[in-house]
Amino acid sequence: MNGGLVLSTICPPQWTLRWDTKTSNSRCRIHHKLKTLASSADSAVVSGELLEQVDKELSKGDDRAALSLVKDSHSKPGGLKAFGAARQVPQRLYSLDELKLNSIETSSILAPKDTTLGAIERNLLIAALLGFISAWNAFDFGPEELLYITLPLFFLWTLDTVAFAGGFGSLVLDTIGHNISQKYHNRVIQHEAGHFLIAYMLGILPKGYTLSSLEAFQREGSLNVQAGTVFVDFEFTEQISQGRVTATMLNKFSCIALAGVATEYLLYGYAEGGLSDVNTLDGLLRSLGFTQKKADSQVRWAVLNTILILRRHEQARTLLAKAMSEGKSVGSCIDVIEKNIDETDI
Structure with a gap:
């Protein structure tokens, strides 16, 4: 909205009749700037209150109410703009050569080995x-x-x-590992930040996260629960129980599952953690009756789509990882994404 607007589209018409052009333009710009600042401040207050309410609903276990709040806000002016707004690549069969042209080596992503x-x-x-x-x-x-x-x-x-x-x-x-290896500690944080960011930008609401097995044990009281990010996934669960998963939901699940290993690949050149994520996706595709060729097509698309989203929003992911390392709430983490997302890339 710079330079090319007709004056009357910003200011009331009667102002242009009373002031000379120079004064009118100057005062109009000031008036418009003040309105914009006020609108931004109001939006920030509204978003802050909304995300506090989202945290409350998640803490009560009311996932549907939390998701409804986020969805309703996304559709309103000044609401949460990044939720489900990721720009994605067309879905088709991508060859390994096409992935290499985008500097992606799938062997360094899909076969993680925790050497640390x-x-x-x-x-x-x-x-x-x-x-x-x-x-x-x-x-x-x-x-x-x-x-x-x-x-x-x-x-x-x-x-x-x-x-x-x-x-x-x-x-x-x-x-x-967390106490003696800073590399391992940082890698886990970045891995989970990748899951969180991709899920949110694809329209799946995160509802909690843990960054260590000890934290997961303290929260869940079970030794079988490891560090990870959990989501409001009742829609996916309902589809699984019905034995029918839509292509849209499968695409989201595929990208979220691979987001952790994709983040590690971008930061370190290879993935160490996330073997269970890859195996979970592989098991889902097999259970849906995918042939090997069809499964390869789904995985390659998901890898390309996820990595390109992560590259475009590197700053948001970096700051999100910092917020997660500080133990911020889900609402606060979402606020970090919303404030640092590049609107030209959604």
Whole structure:
């Protein structure tokens, strides 16, 4: 709205009859600027109050009410503009060469291997073994003492594997990883920020997140729950229960599932975490009867679409990750996205 507007479209017509052109233009610009600033301030207040209400509804477990608030706001002037507003690429079969032209190597995204935690686990096992050998030599343990030490350890390991699917071991390893490896800690935060941003911009409302297994255990009280972002997904759940998933919902799910590994790829050149995300998407496509060719087409499109969205909104994702690392509420995280999204790219 710069420079090319007719004066009467901004100011009341009678003003142009009373003032000379120079004065009229000057005062009109001031008047318009004041109105714009007032409107922006009002929108900020409204958005702040709205997001506080969204947080309240989510805390009460009323996902439908929270989603309704966000959807209603999106359709109103001055509302939440970024929700479900991501600009996406056309859906078709993309070749690997086309992805490479966009600087995307799928092998570095779709086969994540957690080398950081793997190295930590190996070092812990080596340290434990060396400590055991040192203790054996220092205290001259015999076969009986060895049995007393190893039998309880073996029992605890078996119990964790059978009863908790390795949850306790994963919690311990994840907690150590967060405390001794800044790289691992940062990667988890960025990974979850990718999930959060892509979900919101595709029209799926996040309802909570955890950044460590310990935080997830404290919140959920279960060892089988790991760090992650959860969403208001009753629409998807209802479609799954009916045995029919729409193409639109499948597209959203595919992009959200791959958002974490895509974020890691953009930041580090490869993904370490997110193998369960890739496997979950693969399992869903198989359950829907997708052929390998059709599944490959869906995954390639989702990878390209997700990465291009993340590239366009890098600043919003960076600031969102910072907000999540500080433990901000879902509403506050949404506010960060809304304030830092590039409106020309939605």
